[in-house]
Amino acid sequence: MRRTISRRLIGLLRDCAGTNMIEAAIVTPLLLLLTFSVVDFASLFYVYLSLENGVSQATRFAVTGQTMTDPGDPSAQLNRAESIKLAMRQATPTITLNDSAFSFSHMSPPAGAWTAGVGGPNDIEKVTVDLDWDLMTPLIRPFFTGGKIHFTVASAMKNESY
Numbered sequence: 001m002r003r004t005i006s007r008r009l010i011g012l013l014r015d016c017a018g019t020n021m022i023e024a025a026i027v028t029p030l031l032l033l034l035t036f037s038v039v040d041f042a043s044l045f046y047v048y049l050s051l052e053n054g055v056s057q058a059t060r061f062a063v064t065g066q067t068m069t070d071p072g073d074p075s076a077q078l079n080r081a082e083s084i085k086l087a088m089r090q091a092t093p094t095i096t097l098n099d100s101a102f103s104f105s106h107m108s109p110p111a112g113a114w115t116a117g118v119g120g121p122n123d124i125e126k127v128t129v130d131l132d133w134d135l136m137t138p139l140i141r142p143f144f145t146g147g148k149i150h151f152t153v154a155s156a157m158k159n160e161s162y
Contacts, residue, residue, distance in 0.1 A: 033137070033139060036136065036137045037137050037139075037140055039136075039137075040135055040136055040137045040140055043133075043136075044133065044135075044149060047095060047131070047133050047151065048151055048153070050092045050094065050095055051092065051095070051129055051131060051151055051153040052153050052155075053091060053092070054088045054089075054091035054092035054095075054129070054153075055088060055127050055128075055129050055153045055154065055155045056155050057087060057088070057090075057091035058084050058085075058087045058088035058091060058127050058155070059084075059125060059126075059127045059155040059156065059157050060157065061083070061084060061087040062080070062084045062087075062118065062125045062127060062157070062159070063125055063157045063158065063159045063160055064160055065080070065121065065159060065160060066083070067079065067080055067083040068082075068083040068086050068087070071086070080118045081102075081104055081117075081118055084102075084104065084118070084127060085097075085099065085102055088102070088127070088129065095131070097129065097131065101129050101130050101131055102127070102128070102129055103116075103127075103128045103129075103130070104116070104117055104118045104125070104126070104127060104128075105117070105126045105128070106118060106119025106120075106123040106124060106125050106126065106159075107119070107123060107124045107126070108122075108123050108124075109122065109123070109124070114126060119159055120159065121159055121160065121161045122158065122159060122160075122161050123158070123159050124156055124157070124158050124159070125156065125157055125158070125159050126154060126155070126156040127154065127155055127156075128152065128153070128154040129151075129152070129153050129154075130150065130151070130152050131150070131151045131153075132148045132149070132150050132151075133148060133149050133150075133151060134147060134148050135147055135148065135149065
């Protein structure tokens with residue numbers, strides 16, 4: 001009787017049926033976590049580079065002193081601040097930016113301090129964009145405050161004499 005029990009036990013321990021399923025159950029969540037983490041960090045880099053490019057394009061538009069026509073009403077012109085926001089949104093079509101994300105400041109050449117608002121001819125124009133980006137991977141979120149990362153991107157250029 002003891003021999004048959006020990007033989008059965010040894011036979012069960014040597015049986016390999018189902019080991020692939022157990023290995024897959026252990027490895028799959030780890031691979032998914034790694035994959036989503038890589039995607040999360042790639043999206044962070046994408047957002048940062050897009051914001052940098054967009055704010056640079058918006059500042060380049062701002063220094064010309066031009067304004068754009070209102071997309072909702074082609075017969076009306078936007079003011080300078082709204083035109084700069086539109087230029088930024090056109091440069092970053094995949095990122096949704098609220099009006100509160102933008103801030104404008106300028107500095108007159110002899111002055112040494114930034115003043116809020118868009119500047120005039122020969123002023124130094126600064127466009128700043130602040131954005132909170134939500135992370136999607138649950139195990140990475142605790143490393144960032146509120147599960148978000150905050151981006152602040154700014155660009156400054158001297159306005160043309162228009």
